[in-house]
Amino acid sequence: MTVIRLGIVYLTDRLLFNAEPIRTDEFNMNWQDLPNEACSVARTLAVLGDRWTLLIIRDCFNGTRKFDEFQRSLGISRTIVTNRLTLLTKEGVLTKQAYQTKPDRYEYRLTEKGLDIYPILMGIFRWGDKYYAEKEGSPALFKHKNCKRDFHACLVCSECGEPLHPRDVNARHGPGYKTKPRKKK
Numbered sequence: 001m002t003v004i005r006l007g008i009v010y011l012t013d014r015l016l017f018n019a020e021p022i023r024t025d026e027f028n029m030n031w032q033d034l035p036n037e038a039c040s041v042a043r044t045l046a047v048l049g050d051r052w053t054l055l056i057i058r059d060c061f062n063g064t065r066k067f068d069e070f071q072r073s074l075g076i077s078r079t080i081v082t083n084r085l086t087l088l089t090k091e092g093v094l095t096k097q098a099y100q101t102k103p104d105r106y107e108y109r110l111t112e113k114g115l116d117i118y119p120i121l122m123g124i125f126r127w128g129d130k131y132y133a134e135k136e137g138s139p140a141l142f143k144h145k146n147c148k149r150d151f152h153a154c155l156v157c158s159e160c161g162e163p164l165h166p167r168d169v170n171a172r173h174g175p176g177y178k179t180k181p182r183k184k185k
Helices: 031-036 040-048 052-062 067-074 077-092 117-134
Strands: 003-006 009-012 094-100 107-108
Touching: 031 040, 031 067, 052 067, 052 077, 052 107, 052 117, 067 077, 067 107, 077 094, 077 107
Parallel strands: none
Antiparallel strands: 003 009, 094 107
């Protein structure tokens, strides 16, 4: 079996780009390396790549704003909530705004960068509903405010509006692609 390395995506039995086959067991990638990868998926995972971060963002879209609300909603430690909110604020996904002094209390709101995560979250909802919903159906329904109808997320071409399926898309290196040698184990 040939394994092709493209950024951090490993493809087998299907060549996505004209890439040179390499032995992937010769290289070592660490979680800390993701922000420096020449791959938008890797860079995104460096910010959003753990379960608590995405659940905090989900809660933000549902109106959660305050530290104690996040902790109560998710049932996780203060340390985890603090670390995730700090990362999301540092990365510009959330903004931290004081709503009380003595003691200082803050609320966290999605920035434009944070709002741009919505299609990702909707895609995860769709996938989760398809593969993990109970017999009764989806645990959440979404209604479009303009047409007042329930909908599900779908990916469409920005140019022609047709639905996109993996077999209908060809990817190629973009202007930001560069290869970086990785340290050997």
